[in-house]
Amino acid sequence: MMIKAHFFIVLMLFGVLIASPLAAAKTVNTTVPDSWQLLLMKAALKRVDSSYQVNTITTEMNQKRKVEESLAGNIDVFWSMTSRPLEEQLLPIRIPIFKGLLGNRLLIIRKQSQQEFNQISNRQDFAKFTAGQNHYWPDADIIKSANLPIVTSYRYKNLYPMLEGARFDYLALGAQEIWQELAKHPDPALKVDERVLLQYRSPAYFFVSPSQAQLAKDLLQGLESMVADGSFDEQYNHYFKIEELYAKANFNQRVVIRIDTPGLHQLTPVNRPELWLDLFDIRGVN
Numbered sequence: 001m002m003i004k005a006h007f008f009i010v011l012m013l014f015g016v017l018i019a020s021p022l023a024a025a026k027t028v029n030t031t032v033p034d035s036w037q038l039l040l041m042k043a044a045l046k047r048v049d050s051s052y053q054v055n056t057i058t059t060e061m062n063q064k065r066k067v068e069e070s071l072a073g074n075i076d077v078f079w080s081m082t083s084r085p086l087e088e089q090l091l092p093i094r095i096p097i098f099k100g101l102l103g104n105r106l107l108i109i110r111k112q113s114q115q116e117f118n119q120i121s122n123r124q125d126f127a128k129f130t131a132g133q134n135h136y137w138p139d140a141d142i143i144k145s146a147n148l149p150i151v152t153s154y155r156y157k158n159l160y161p162m163l164e165g166a167r168f169d170y171l172a173l174g175a176q177e178i179w180q181e182l183a184k185h186p187d188p189a190l191k192v193d194e195r196v197l198l199q200y201r202s203p204a205y206f207f208v209s210p211s212q213a214q215l216a217k218d219l220l221q222g223l224e225s226m227v228a229d230g231s232f233d234e235q236y237n238h239y240f241k242i243e244e245l246y247a248k249a250n251f252n253q254r255v256v257i258r259i260d261t262p263g264l265h266q267l268t269p270v271n272r273p274e275l276w277l278d279l280f281d282i283r284g285v286n
Helices: 002-024 036-048 063-071 084-089 111-117 138-145 156-164 178-184 213-229 231-240 242-249
Strands: 026-030 052-056 077-081 091-093 104-110 131-134 150-153 170-174 190-192 196-199 204-208 255-258
Touching (some): 026 077, 036 052, 036 213, 063 077, 063 084, 077 138, 091 213, 104 111, 104 156, 104 178, 111 190, 131 138, 131 156, 150 156, 156 190, 170 178, 178 190, 204 213
Parallel strands (some): 026 052, 131 170
Antiparallel strands (some): 077 204, 091 204, 104 190, 104 196
16 A cells, blocks of 8 residues: 555656646737837746746737726737826836837828928927827827827728828828838838927836736836846847937937827836937937
8 A cells, every 4th residue: 555655646746747847837918919029028028937938819909909808817918108098007017118219200201291391390380280190099199189180090001091192191100110110001102201200208118917917027027137237228229220220210300399298107217217218318400
């Protein structure tokens, strides 16, 4: 009987050893696509706990749906420009994913409109033009709050034919994405404007489901570790080719139109310069 008992214990321990790698795996369900954001999230989590495994959900969802699925516990992490409702409903990881670059917007315009945009020297001039924007993006509320004319669409891809059809005058996108996005929606009638930099402080964060408090803690810890040892900046600069981007975007030679972000959370880390690019200090031209 003693031999059988020992044998049974050995089998139990062997089963635990075999099962433990699978049991220890922590699956993170996310809508973050294959991108800088995904690379960053994986690198940050790996620093804290190597057992995290990321499962990317490819179902197309608008912002409203992502929030609903996160509150229901079906999505663990997604990324977005921040807004007061998002920070109140979900767990925001307040490390700006793009170092503020997403709030430095260049414009897609109709080629025939470039001469008109070249005449812009101040906000009053800029207010003569109408923005186009995704209805669900926080940008829409920011632009509306600045009393700038705006037309919205519930589908992002519809904005390009709407712009060509003169339903509005410009589509503002983050400087790090604008040329790539225009290439995804090729239209010989459209171009990236050469004159304006629309600027507002509205960082992009990872947002974590309220049911995943430990995941939120680990993600923040991993990101802070990357910031502290410089690997965040190193990987960021390499991924976005920042020197080349600055040269291509020609930020210093643009008219800077600065608008406020209404309801920006008091915990936004605006006093941590290591988290931001220096674009918010440039003067531009008149």
